Amino acid sequence: MLSGKKTVEALDRMEVMFPDAKGELDHESPFQYLIAVILSAQATDVSVNKATPSLFSAYPTAETLARAPLEDVMSRIKTIGLYKNKAKNIIKTAQLLVNEYEGKVPETIEEMVKLPGVGKKTANVVAGDAFGVPAIAVDTHVERVAKRLRICKQSASVVEVEEVLMKKIPKERWIQAHHTIILFGRYHCVARKPKCEGCPLLDMCVEGQRNV
Template sequence: MLKKDRYRAFVEYFSTHNPDAQTELNYSNPFELLVAVILSAQCTDKRINQITPALFERFPVVEALAEASIDEVFAYIRSVSYPNNKAKHLVGMAKMLVENFNGHVPETIEDLVKLPGVGRKTANVISSVVYNRPAMAVDTHVFRVSNRLGLTSRATTPLAVEKQLVKYLPEETIAVAHHWLILHGRYICLARTPKCEICPITYMCKYYETNFLKQKITRPKLKTERK
């Protein structure tokens, strides 16, 4: 299958079967989503959703978080990965929002990556989810699934994956395609043991074609009989 055909099949399938895919992080405004995404680095959405209700109740607005101590924030997020660094990032992020952006979460990638704890992936999430911009956030799921499906080729960095996906996906699908790839990687195309036996898109998958389909159609050679 040619790359353009894979992209077409990918968009057609998910546009039909999961057209309104969304983040699984719980939030009610851009500030809460930014906090949740910063916390979610190398941690599960399930864990983040368990600790953010109390965190948001204590710090309901960015000004409250900006005035908090790092130790106080740490007490609310101690169960996530790298809580010390993330507590520092959250307080620093909130202070910068108040001082430089009038307490509002900025729209552009360039402004977002200035915030403590915000890398390109987090910035792309905010840009696409909050502001519906055609930004592709590449995490481990997106990296793995796009490579296995054959949507990307020879892309060894998240930025290279991002550039290829943005280049070939229809612009209006880029934001939701991020969630298609994440959810497929989270529940079916697992890192160690992909569930190819129940995957509905093996017909477009380069990984399946290479590792399973070709094995099935290749017949073992017959041993030459002795005379």
């Protein structure tokens, strides 16, 4: 297993490759960011950014989305995938925000997880980016990279991956580390044909040395 020190070293090298990693979902408010992150489940950010201009021009706030017809919302996000569940969830979430939180996004992970369509990963992302709450959201990229680098066990659940990363990475780096690892996974350590040849992390990666 990769030690805490080595994990930080790996993170340092990723940051050299992706110096200003940040979220790539288009939005103009915490509310819109929350909706965009909900929509991004099992979808690329590119496909989400393609649909949200239409969605947010019609329904820019929680108050407007709370009153939106289901069919219309579905048609605007249909290209994203999983659109039936997502349409229902974002309308219900908007209604809950209006009824329980004065139309604003709650700032704690515990409150956000109560919203339909919002799990731990989504809550962590929004809390970190919108409100600066330290968190490491474990998505498909973070899980894949952590396991390839042997930062955690291959059998680790997403919750266990999160726990290990929080233990091995200093808290003040959690939010940035999340984005850095995402981009490293999305553009370099990709799922299908990872660019192991010439990878700056090759010397500390069992999986990579196996591939070269």
